[in-house]
Structures are given as C-alpha cells and as structure tokens.
Amino acid sequence: MARQPLVAGQGLVPSKPLETHDEVVALTKELQAYMGLEDLQFELVQEIALGGQVSTFVVVPTAKPLGTFRIEDGEAIITYSERLLSSPSLLTAVLGHELCHYAMQTIWEAPPGADEEPMIEELATDLACCYFGLGVIVANSAFEFAQHTSFESQGWQASFSGYLSEEGRIFSLAIHLALRGENQAPTLKPHLQKQLSKALERLQAEPSILQSLQSVVSRV
Template sequence: MTMMLAKLFGARTFLDPEVEQWHLDVWATLIERFNEGRSFADTPVALPTRDFFPPTEATGHAKAEHVFDCVKAIMRMPDWPCVLEPQPRRTTGQQVAQFVHIAGDEAPNGTFRVEPDGVVVITYARDLLDDPMALVATLAHELSHYLLASEADLVEDETHELMTDLTVAFAGLGVFGANSAFSFEQHGDAFSQGWRSRSSGYLSPRSWAFALAVFGELRGDDGGMANYLKPEIEGLRRQAVKYLRKKPELLGHLRPVEAGSQARS
C-alpha cells in the first residue's frame, strides 16, 4: 500500500526520512568545520580529465603516487604529510563448479592509520592501478579519514565511515565515489565463466546520487559531472535535483548568508 501511494502521489522524501536528515546534518557539520569562509563555488567538481589528472608515464607505485598527489591537490591537502604504501596483492575467487567461479573482493581497497610516532600512512590495493576511477575514489576516501581525524567527535561517531564517504562528495570528488560505489559484471572465456562484484565505500548508489545533488545545488551548477557519471547514478541524481528544487527549504540553512541579508536582519 505504501509503495502504491508513493507512486500515485510521489514519495515525500528522496531517501528514508532518517537517512535524509542524517545527510543534511552531516553537510551542516562539514560546512561548519571545514568550509568556513569559503564558497562552494570555489570547490571544483573533479572529473577524470587531464585538467585534474595530468598524463604521466609513471607505472606501478610511482603512478599511484602521481594520482595521490592530484587527489591531495583537489582536496586542498597538498602539504599534509602522509606516506602512501601499496598493499600485498589480493587473491580472490571461489570455484563453485569445474568451469564456474564467483569472485568478490573482501580485502579493503585502502586503509588509513596513524603510527605511534605520528606518521600518517595510507595504503591502496595494487590491482586498483588497473581501475583509475576506483583508485581515485579509494585515495579520496582515505584522505577524508585524514581530514576528519582532527575532529574527535566525528571520528568516534558510529556513522564515521558513511560520513567519510560523504566527505568525498563535500571535497568535490563525488563523481569517483559514486561511480565506484558498486559494480557487477559477468566474465568468461574458453575455460571459465563467472560473476564478479566489487563495492567501494559505504554509501548506497541512491545516497551517492543525493550527495551529488546536494553538492551541485550548493555549488550553483553540476560542473559537467553528468557527462561522467554512470547512467544509473546520473538518473538518480537528476531525480534528487528535481526533488531538492521542489523543497528549497531543505538546503536553506546550508547556504551562505549574504552580507546584505545580515545587515537587514
């Protein structure tokens, strides 16, 4: 009955009400802690282009370091001291029949830690070098951990990992996070066939779409992200944008107050 009413009259919220409120509360916190005095118009919409990721002839770990430096620059963290390390190669795959394998990645794509001597270390899975979109998403997620690490209450929050994903969108790298949120594909050759799934991050695709819509509305434009998002994510994002424009009060408290408005109040 609830689904039927939603189809007839339209859903009252884009996400579950509690989840949607959590999103908006986290945006308010991130703006208060990390965006004071800045305009979202100054935050770039990072895209998989040469403008953000100049070409390099580097290979292996040197290539990862090049991408890492690009992500740090986008996140306004170029001088934050940090060591980047590759993880041991992952072995995945489970044979369930003579020619059928089901493969899934259980090892983390990346990790963040602070050593006893204060050195910050971020790691990444080596196989991500063959998946630049996921590599960028992973490095942005781990750098978001670094950004949030200075705020004890945020680190201790039970939704910290979800908040870390949302910080990726806040920092302008949401296209990479959203596109890497989940993928499912069939593979096969003359000797085997199977299915491979990979998830990256913690937000659902619908939550990513909402986060991208919020970011674009606060920024004033989508920065061309529509041309680089997976079709299913872009479709959800457009729905979220339409929803937010019908309910401008949802983002009203997140927008900067104009100086003239302050003077009149």
Template sequence: MLAGLFGSRTFLDPDIEEWHLGTWGVLTERFGAELSLAETPLALPTRDFFPPTDQTGHGKALHVFGCVRSILKMTEADWPCRLEAQPRRMTGERVSEFVAIGGGSDPDGTFRIEAGEAVITYAPDLLDDPMSLVATLAHEMAHYLLAAESDLVEDETHELMTDLAVAYAGLGVFGANAAFSFEQHGDAFSQGWRSRSSGYLSPRSWAFALAVFGELRGDDRGMETYLKPGIEGLRRQAVKYLRKNPELLTGLRPAG
C-alpha cells in the first residue's frame, strides 16, 4: 500500500541501482567497439560454448580458459596471458570430532601483470566445480579488460565493476550461479557444511545484471534453464521491474 502511495520501489537500493545503470553506460562507451552488446552472445554451460575435452588437471583448466577467451574475443595475440594453478588449499575446518565447517578466505583466482604479460591463477579445487571455474576465469579476464582504463582501475568500486563487466561480456550466468553456494556434506565419520562465495556482486545484483543484459539484448536465450532457482526467481522479478520502468534503460540499448 505504501508503495502505491509513494511510487514504485526500486529493485535494488537506489544508490546501488543508479551505480549499476551508470556502469552499464560506462562499459558500453569504453568497450562497445570491441564487445558490442548487440553482437555479444549469452554464454551458457553447453557444448556450443564449452566443447567436451579428455584433458584433466591443468590441461582441463587450459581448455576451459581457451573457451572463456574465445567468448570474450580476447586472443593471445592481442591479450598475452599465462594461466597458473595456485598451490592446493586446505578446506574443511574441523570444529569437533564429528563436525567440520568448510569455506576459507583464499581467493579462487588472482590477476597480475608481470613483464608485460598478464598472469591469472586459479584454485585447483575449482576443477571439480566447472561453473565456478568459468566464473573465476571470466572475472580475472575482466580485470585484464579493464586494466588499461586507469580511472576505472582506481575506482573504489573496481571489483564490483569487474563482476558487472563479466555480465556485460555475456558470462553472467556463470558469475550469478557462483555468487554463493551452500551445501551439507557428510560420511560415516563426520558431517558439516561448506559455503563458497565467488565474485563481489550480491545474488540480487547479479539477477539485476542478467535482467538488464537480457532486456538490452531483447533475448534472454532461455537462461532460466541454467540458473539456480533462487537467482532465476530474482531475475524474473528484475525483468518485471525493468519492463514497468522502461525509462531506466533509455540510452543503453544498442543502436539499430
């Protein structure tokens, strides 16, 4: 009732929503020529984007990395980059004889420039979680994309902008699904819970980003099939909100 009296509520906190839409404008202005939103496909966890491979270990990571690079159109010739595995990390902190709680603070991936070459690292345990592996590699490559834009790199919202660049580049389904996961595990000797967060945007922000991407493209390519139910529910709410407020996307739609 109050919403009816005082106008419609925003989907996100007003300041955050303003930042989202403003950042879409910045990304379009800076990278529209290289990554035209009108031509950017929505990458999905299918064979079309990620052909199967017999590779294991680091070879598998290199295969997935090659697929991510192809989606982003960031070729080795123009974007020299080296992929390295991090030391294997310990997970599953035991708090009693029979209970363990997992979920550490070690990063899933890192990015740095070394002697003119980008170096990206990934946590080896991500090889057992392809969705998170793709999300991590996409996030680190988005760092590379933004690296030449000094004002964006120095911005205090840089990490958030990097996540949004992943959505802008068509890999948002992976980032959204990896945003947060929580699962119970156990065996005959112990039980526990494992949580993992990936990236910096909240699940609600990811849902909004996916809704913006789909509305600007005029096609969501059936992403609902591949999104976690919680994320998909939020995305549908965001789509409904954007369609009730079309002026929010004025000036962001691809020309033509």
C-alpha cells in the first residue's frame, strides 16, 4: 500500500486526550493503514503507569517504558503506558515506534552493527518511523514541556521520548523530505522549523549525502 504524503501524518494525532483502550485500538488501526502495515497481527495491551506525585512541584516519571514490542509464545504484543492517554501526540508517536519495531522484525537482516551494540536497533527504529511517514509526529513529540494540574497542586513537567536526539530526528526528516523532492513540513513545531531549514541547507551544500542514499539497492 502506498503511503500518504509525509506531512499528512500529523493529521493522525487525535485532537484531544483519549479516555479508553478502545480509542487507542482505533488509533492504532488508523496508524497501520497509514503506514501500510495492516497485515501485522498483534495484541495491544495497556500498561498501568508507576511513579507519581512526591511534592508540590515534583513528579516522578514511571520507571516502565512508554511502549514495548515483544514476541511471546509466538504471538506479537505491543504495550503502551496508560499515562500516554493524556498526551495524544506522544501516544501516536509511541504506537508508531512500536509498529516500526514489528515491521523491522519481518526483515531477515538486522541493522548494521546491531550484533555489537543492541541500542542500534532502537536508533534504526526511530529512523524507520520517518521512513513510514511519521517523521513530523516523532519530531514534534521528542520533547514535551507542559503544565500539570491536580486537585492538590500544579506545576511543570518535562519529558523526552525516543532514542534519536531532537536534532537527529529533524535531520532524518530533512533527508526523507529531500529524497521525496519536498522541502516543507508545515505542521512541524515552530522551533523545529529553524532546525529543518538548517538541515536542508546542509543537504544542499553536501549533495554526496543524498547521492549515497539514492544509490542504495533494496535487498528485500
């Protein structure tokens, strides 16, 4: 299935927080259709978040990952943290990342260097998110700084998700856009637009970067 234009991916992000697991299931199916991964079969599981409020302005984040992918007894399982329900953008990015994990498991060859350094597989998965048209979503959700309010207190909470740095995500997005003959991502956060412009300028100044990628022949 042909993927939609990359910048359209941001339209997948729900406009308001989700409330139920069924809503997450529906979002996941939308992501699968957009990414061309409808054939992937798996169980989607909500994980209960750990951590919590320890003082008026301090929130201890969960020790569990925001999402996971694993094969158990021959069955694929994707999990997501319940605390993601309040952050639609981050939830969408995490679900997309785990779907990319699954997609990469269908490739017979591991990412170069993964045998020596397991973290390379996670970095490659972040790159795969861009390949599958989620570059804008994962870039926008890389860093979140938001106000939190409860019955007893309010304050601020910062979080970073994923494995590639914010700059790394923007550069991979720039490469993807350039390979597609595009140079804009209108729904990218304003401060990231400046980084994208610089990344595209570098690609123009160093055409060998794109030339080496254009010469890659798929082995699948």
